[in-house]
Amino acid sequence: MQKFGRHxxxxxxxxxxxxxxxxxGAVSIAATIVVTGQRQHRxxxxxxxxxxxxxxxxxxxxxxxxxxxxxxxxxxxxxxxxEVLSVAIRADGVDLARSTLPGxxxxxxxxxxxxxxDVRSPFANGKTIGRIQLTANAEVIxxxxxxxxxxxxxxxxxxxxxxxxxxxxxxxxxxxxxxKAMSDGLHRMDATKGERLAVPQRHANSEIGRLxxxxxxxxxxxxxxLSQERTLRQEKEVDExxxxxxxxxxxxxxxxxxxxxxxxxxxxxFALLMHIPPYEAYRxxxxxxxxxxxxxxxxxxxxxxxxxxxxxxxxxxxxxxxDGYWRWLHVVLTPVGENQLQGVVHDVTEHKExxxxxxxxxxxxxxxxxTNRLGLEEKLQRLLSDPLIxxxxxxxxxxxxxxxxxRINEGFGLPIGDVILKDATARLSNCIKASDFIARLAxxxxxxxxxxxTGSDDVDHIAERLxxxxxxxxxxxxxxVAIHASLGIVVSPKDxxxxxxxxxxLELALDRAKxxxxxxxxxxxxxxxxxxxxxQHLENDLRRAMREHEFQLYFQPIIDLAGNRLAGAxxxxxxxxxxxxxxxxxxxIPLAEEIxxxxxxxxxxxxxxxxxxxxxxxxxxxxYISVNVSARQIPDGLPAVILSEIIExxxxxxxxxxxxxxxxxxMVDVNKALTWLDAVRxxxxxxxxxxxxxxxxxxxxxxxxxIDSLKIDKSFVHDMSEDSSDRALIEAVIAMARSLGMKVIAxxxxxxxQLSLLRGMNCHYGQGYLFSKAVPSEQFEAAASRINELLGxxxxxx
Amino acid sequence: MLPRPLLLxxxxxxxxxxxxxxxxxxxxxxxxxxxxRLTLDDAVNIFMGRYRQLPSGLxxxxxxxxxxxxxxxRFYRLxxxxxxxxxxxxxxxxxxxxxxxxxHQAKSxxxxxxxxxxxxxxxxxxxxxQVDSRFRIVLELER
Numbered sequence: 001m002q003k004f005g006r007h008x009x010x011x012x013x014x015x016x017x018x019x020x021x022x023x024x025g026a027v028s029i030a031a032t033i034v035v036t037g038q039r040q041h042r043x044x045x046x047x048x049x050x051x052x053x054x055x056x057x058x059x060x061x062x063x064x065x066x067x068x069x070x071x072x073x074x075x076x077x078x079x080x081x082x083e084v085l086s087v088a089i090r091a092d093g094v095d096l097a098r099s100t101l102p103g104x105x106x107x108x109x110x111x112x113x114x115x116x117x118d119v120r121s122p123f124a125n126g127k128t129i130g131r132i133q134l135t136a137n138a139e140v141i142x143x144x145x146x147x148x149x150x151x152x153x154x155x156x157x158x159x160x161x162x163x164x165x166x167x168x169x170x171x172x173x174x175x176x177x178x179x180k181a182m183s184d185g186l187h188r189m190d191a192t193k194g195e196r197l198a199v200p201q202r203h204a205n206s207e208i209g210r211l212x213x214x215x216x217x218x219x220x221x222x223x224x225x226l227s228q229e230r231t232l233r234q235e236k237e238v239d240e241x242x243x244x245x246x247x248x249x250x251x252x253x254x255x256x257x258x259x260x261x262x263x264x265x266x267x268x269x270f271a272l273l274m275h276i277p278p279y280e281a282y283r284x285x286x287x288x289x290x291x292x293x294x295x296x297x298x299x300x301x302x303x304x305x306x307x308x309x310x311x312x313x314x315x316x317x318x319x320x321x322x323d324g325y326w327r328w329l330h331v332v333l334t335p336v337g338e339n340q341l342q343g344v345v346h347d348v349t350e351h352k353e354x355x356x357x358x359x360x361x362x363x364x365x366x367x368x369x370x371t372n373r374l375g376l377e378e379k380l381q382r383l384l385s386d387p388l389i390x391x392x393x394x395x396x397x398x399x400x401x402x403x404x405x406x407r408i409n410e411g412f413g414l415p416i417g418d419v420i421l422k423d424a425t426a427r428l429s430n431c432i433k434a435s436d437f438i439a440r441l442a443x444x445x446x447x448x449x450x451x452x453x454t455g456s457d458d459v460d461h462i463a464e465r466l467x468x469x470x471x472x473x474x475x476x477x478x479x480x481v482a483i484h485a486s487l488g489i490v491v492s493p494k495d496x497x498x499x500x501x502x503x504x505x506l507e508l509a510l511d512r513a514k515x516x517x518x519x520x521x522x523x524x525x526x527x528x529x530x531x532x533x534x535x536q537h538l539e540n541d542l543r544r545a546m547r548e549h550e551f552q553l554y555f556q557p558i559i560d561l562a563g564n565r566l567a568g569a570x571x572x573x574x575x576x577x578x579x580x581x582x583x584x585x586x587x588x589i590p591l592a593e594e595i596x597x598x599x600x601x602x603x604x605x606x607x608x609x610x611x612x613x614x615x616x617x618x619x620x621x622x623x624y625i626s627v628n629v630s631a632r633q634i635p636d637g638l639p640a641v642i643l644s645e646i647i648e649x650x651x652x653x654x655x656x657x658x659x660x661x662x663x664x665x666x667m668v669d670v671n672k673a674l675t676w677l678d679a680v681r682x683x684x685x686x687x688x689x690x691x692x693x694x695x696x697x698x699x700x701x702x703x704x705x706x707i708d709s710l711k712i713d714k715s716f717v718h719d720m721s722e723d724s725s726d727r728a729l730i731e732a733v734i735a736m737a738r739s740l741g742m743k744v745i746a747x748x749x750x751x752x753x754q755l756s757l758l759r760g761m762n763c764h765y766g767q768g769y770l771f772s773k774a775v776p777s778e779q780f781e782a783a784a785s786r787i788n789e790l791l792g793x794x795x796x797x798x
Numbered sequence: 799m800l801p802r803p804l805l806l807x808x809x810x811x812x813x814x815x816x817x818x819x820x821x822x823x824x825x826x827x828x829x830x831x832x833x834x835r836l837t838l839d840d841a842v843n844i845f846m847g848r849y850r851q852l853p854s855g856l857x858x859x860x861x862x863x864x865x866x867x868x869x870x871x872r873f874y875r876l877x878x879x880x881x882x883x884x885x886x887x888x889x890x891x892x893x894x895x896x897x898x899x900x901x902h903q904a905k906s907x908x909x910x911x912x913x914x915x916x917x918x919x920x921x922x923x924x925x926x927x928q929v930d931s932r933f934r935i936v937l938e939l940e941r
Contacts, residue, residue, distance in 0.1 A: 058891060061891055064848055065897060070891065070894075
């Protein structure tokens with residue numbers, strides 16, 4: 001290594017220093033030349049002036065008398081001064097003297113400094129009488145300047161040498177040596193072993209010291225960064241080994257594909273899935289499109305999308321393998337950098353098949369194998385959105401329900417019911433074209449879809465055929481069972497724009513067919529919808545009435561005909577509708593029963609009746625009240641326990657409360673009805689059988705059921721005056737009841753004649769307009785007074 | 799302040815013929831010289847050696863009074879405001895070169911008058927009282 005090369009700081013600094021000194025010296029010399037020249041010039045002028053002063057009087061005399069000799073003497077005297085080059089004296093336009101230094105040409109004087117002075121008369125008048133001109137000797141001035149410059153140069157050179165030496169010494173000591181020491185230290189230092197540069201002596205707080213600290217910090221950071229880098233590299237190696245192990249041993253197919261579609265790697269599992277050789281054994285390039293995809297453009301599309309958008313994608317694709325079977329593969333593509341995509345491939349064939357099966361099952365009715373409700377809805381959706389179907393006049397739907405099928409299930413058991421349903425399904429399927437469609441919604445309800453039907457004649461024909469097929473007997477254990485069906489029919493698009501509409505209207509038509517007694521078919525029309533709508537309104541109103549306490553309880557007096565007195569009253573519900581006025585019970589009770597509101601209404605009635613009873617009891621009035629109980633309330637809507645609780649709550653005697661039931665109660669479930677009746681009677685309540693004579697009026701029932709009183713329907717009472725058979729019937733009923741230990745209440749007593757006839761038959765009680773119509777609670781006492789008058793009592797004596 | 803009679807006396811004295819008779823230096827030339835008047839400059843040039851010619855073309859012959867005559871010192875005082883030492887020093891410088899020379903130094907007043915009378919170019923300074931018809935006053939130096 002050169003000790004101080006051309007680029008060493010020392011050499012460079014010295015060079016710069018010398019250069020700057022040379023420049024400064026040159027400037028200084030130039031200045032010296034200029035300044036000295038000017039000064040010398042001024043000095044020369046001054047000196048010449050002084051010389052002139054000394055010779056002034058002599059020259060003036062010489063000029064006065066034009067004495068050339070004297071003038072020449074003066075000139076020669078002046079030339080003895082070396083600063084003077086030449087002298088010229090003139091008087092009155094005549095040269096008196098003109099002298100130049102010997103050996104010098106007078107012409108030389110041109111350009112040199114000249115001093116000219118007028119010569120005045122030596123006498124008082126001071127007139128100008130001549131002129132003297134001195135020319136300075138420039139040579140002398142130049143000499144002086146040269147001397148001065150030489151001195152300046154010497155001075156600068158001396159300073160330069162001194163300063164340069166000082167600078168070199170200082171730089172050596174303060175900069176070059178410490179840097180050299182640092183450089184040597186860095187060459188020896190091993191930063192990874194924790195070695196660091198020492199701060200040169202006396203440089204703890206200098207720039208060199210700070211540089212050493214900075215270098216040490218940098219070394220520390222570099223060592224840290226290197227160690228982190230090493231750790232990362234090791235981790236990466238571990239990761240790569242892990243990945244490689246997964247890659248080799250995974251059951252999942254893994255491959256890497258380059259942007260040109262060439263597979264750059266695949267694992268053994270992928271080779272197995274695709275029936276290709278292992279990657280290591282494969283010769284040549286394999287493009288991803290060359291794999292046995294069913295739809296190769298799809299995989300190209302996927303990979304392109306993945307590359308272009310740099311996002312992961314997944315899709316299920318099928319491959320057709322060499323041995324001729326299909327596999328479903330789930331392919332996940334992920335960008336892994338450097339334009340490479342990694343693909344992960346699973347065989348999802350079983351999953352796909354299971355899924356397809358589940359989907360099939362979801363729309364299939366398990367029992368019959370035909371489509372279920374879900375499948376039907378899908379099918380209808382397809383039909384509705386098919387423009388071709390709309391052009392050819394839509395389609396027809398038939399909803400078919402087996403009448404009273406519930407009884408078959410109850411009577412023969414569910415397995416038999418299922419056999420019949422399967423049989424029915426087969427029969428219905430035979431009635432329709434192969435292109436038509438049958439679905440079982442639930443239970444015994446089917447829907448058939450008939451396409452390409454136009455006239456309603458065709459539909460009528462098919463409906464008849466369907467009913468006919470069901471009407472043929474089904475055989476259960478060799479015995480024939482007769483079943484018939486009801487049908488509702490809608491025609492798309494006129495009978496409904498969407499699936500829910502169509503199905504609802506189908507049900508309305510079917511309900512109407514059922515309501516007409518079954519075994520028939522009904523086409524949907526808008527009146528059905530309107531009826532349904534009205535019913536819906538009524539239902540809403542009814543619920544609101546219950547919620548808003550719109551119902552009122554009226555009481556119709558019941559008269560003890562033998563005792564000739566007011567014995568009690570029948571509680572009758574009334575509904576003053578805010579818009580429609582008084583709604584009769586016939587108009588809303590059946591609906592309340594249907595929608596299950598009857599239990600609530602029943603309880604409310606009972607509460608109100610008991611409140612009235614409690615009032616009478618407080619007033620010391622001995623009367624009973626009978627309350628109508630719907631067949632629907634028995635047994636769960638009105639348990640005996642609840643009855644007792646209500647009675648106890650009001651603190652009244654159960655014997656004052658009579659429950660009016662109809663024969664319908666006894667018809668539904670005999671055993672349940674009996675149990676309820678026994679429980680109620682055991683708690684002291686009385687039971688009235690209402691509307692006797694209008695239903696089955698089975699005498700055997702009367703015998704079996706524990707009933708306290710019979711209420712003879714008003715239709716018999718109404719006709720008894722004219723119709724002797726009715727009269728005989730009433731008489732027979734009264735006689736029979738009496739023999740069974742029951743009381744008889746005649747309803748609808750309207751005339752005095754009827755009253756007298758009934759009395760003649762020893763009928764126990766009477767009820768009707770003759771005595772009073774049903775009145776609100778607060779008007780009851782007024783009605784009671786009128787009845788007492790009618791019965792011949794004096795008011796208040798009852 | 800003097801009393802009025804004394805002032806009147808002094809005035810009478812100053813205006814009297816006695817006062818006109820006081821000595822006064824004049825520059826005179828030979829009446830035949832052809833010169834009537836000379837300026838003071840002319841006088842200086844002639845006496846200090848610049849020219850030696852009268853305006854009429856005659857060579858001028860300036861004549862100094864004898865050294866001991868007070869008129870000489872008076873004359874140079876009036877002419878160039880210098881004393882005799884200075885005048886002598888002036889001439890000392892010129893004598894060496896020989897180009898010119900000082901005025902002729904007369905040995906007596908008689909010699910002056912004689913030269914004036916004889917030499918047509920002679921020019922000299924005299925007391926007014928010494929002037930007669932042979933001479934012509936060309937410049938009055940004192941009044």
